[in-house]
Amino acid sequence: MKYNLLxxxxxxxxxxxxxxxxxxxxxxxxVEGIPRMNQLEVLPEYHGNLKNDRFPDFEPRIKFELSEKGKLSDWVGIPNMVANGMLVSPKFKALLEQFNLMEHRFYEGQVKTGVFFREYFWFHPLSEHAERFVDFENSIFKETNGNLVKLKSLKDSLGYYSKHNVSIDMYKIVLKENSKHIDLFYIPYFQFSTEFFISERLMKAIKKEKITGIEIKEQDFLGDL
Incomplete structure (x- = not known):
């Protein structure tokens, strides 16, 4: 199977x-006299409290408004989100649910356009799931100085810079044999916010359904399977 970047x-x-x-x-x-943003950020259900490595024990507040220059799309960019994921339309959500995705949950959300509220969903993937399908021992990573290195697990990448005084990036990624059916995933600490590996079959479906607000790029980290 061939993979691209979404x-x-x-x-x-x-x-x-x-x-x-x-x-x-x-x-x-x-409350008057206190910046509204400050009041939003202290809400327990504020979307900025979402974490990559766990599902929340609260129903996140996923509510945004289309900006004056913004154009509505199937994948909508949102402010102040620190967790990886996507805010997607019902159409995009229905398409994604037909494929094999890394462990995830969808949370209901809204985007206000004018006086109308449109239904959207926050796709929240669980970062720890990467350990289950990425074969770290056979994958290769590259230091910024060009040296190739091996990692035994995802946790080995944490604090790598402080230990070796050099950053690392993906070089060649290998999936475990029993995980080569997965259609969408990302590798924590190497891919951030809005970048995912997607299978060729998911890519074709996205193009067929004319999903908007997305870009698909070729990549050479993960070879054909």
Whole structure:
């Protein structure tokens, strides 16, 4: 199976504006004299509290407003999100659910456009799931000085810079034999926010359904399987 990279499009023709496609929705009873953003951030259910390595024990507040220059798309860029994932339309969600995805959950959300609220879903993948399908012992990573290195597990990448005074990146990724059916995943600490490996069959489905707000790129980290 061949893999490509799926990322969020930054092209104006797709999303209206590269950064700032949406903005926070301030729809609560705020206290006067305190910045609204400060009041949002302290909410237990604030989306900024989501973590890559766990599912939340709360229902996250996923509410945004399309910016003046923003253009609605099937994958919408959102502000102040530190966890990896995607805010997707019902159409994109229905497509993704037909494929084999890394462990995940969908959380209901909304995007306000004018006076209307449109249904969206936050796709929240679990980073620890990468250990189950990436064969780290047979994968190869590359230091910024060009040296090739091996990692025994995902945790070996944590603190690598502080131990060796050099950063590392992916070089050649190998999947475990029983995981070569997976259609969408990412490798924590090496891929951030809005980048995923996707299978060729998922790529074809995305193109067939004309999913918007996305960009698909070729990659050479993960070979054909």
């Amino acid at each position: 990322t969020r499009s930054l092209k104006r023709k797709d999303v209206g504006v590269a950064f700032g496609q949406t903005k926070e929705l301030f729809d609560l009873n705020f």
